Amino acid sequence: MSAVLQGAWMVLFLVLGWRYPRVPGAPLLNRDVLFNLANGAALFGLRVTLIVGITARLPGGLVPAGALPPWAQVLVGFLLLDFARYWVHYADHRVPWLWIFHRVHHSAERMDATTGLRMHVVDFLQLSAIPLVLFGLLLDTSGWAPWVIPTVLGVGVAMDAFQHANVQLPAGAWWFRIWNLALNSPNFHAWHHTSDGHLRDGNYGNTLIIWDRLFRTEVTQAEPPAAYGVTTGEALRNDPLSWQLLRKRAAPPG
16 A cells, blocks of 8 residues: 555656646656656565565564644654654765665656655665664554554655655745654755755655754755755665665766
């Protein structure tokens, strides 16, 4: 079910990004979209084998949390997951060994709703481990309503497609100013993918952007960045196999 919802969100924001583009000119289906989808399909195969198998064998959490009412289960689960994702994402950029793999995601020079699927398998395993640790080892969620954890994870899935979408949003609209008080958007996340990220590295939040403001890692500017990607020396060949093997792109002549 989660894969179906993820696909639905991607289709929705992919179409909206094609119809109302922030950066015009890209066809609805292009090579980057197809490569992202192929990479995501391979990682999904890993999820339904290895990750599901590990989940079934977890011993149970240390901290009892079953007495919480359902609304509190959702709130606690969401805040813990989003907070943990912020710090893991922070580490992906600040710890050199982790950046080696995370740069696969940042090698994208064109943004769309499928860009979140462009990741190295190490990145994927790391992201998959966060809910396993939180809801399988830290918290005893055996007494939680069965829909709570899928709902919490689903919010992150929807936001991942939205924040990468090539959608033009009215930054001056009243509703967007309210949204921008706490929630991520393509305007905010675009600055996380700017090609001069080595000079302006930040905007790590997944759903909530309050973490970036609280820990002073927000780097948003008034206008969108001119280009996306990584520095020339870190650029990778643009195909899924090269992403996984970390094959560098040949330097341009001269």
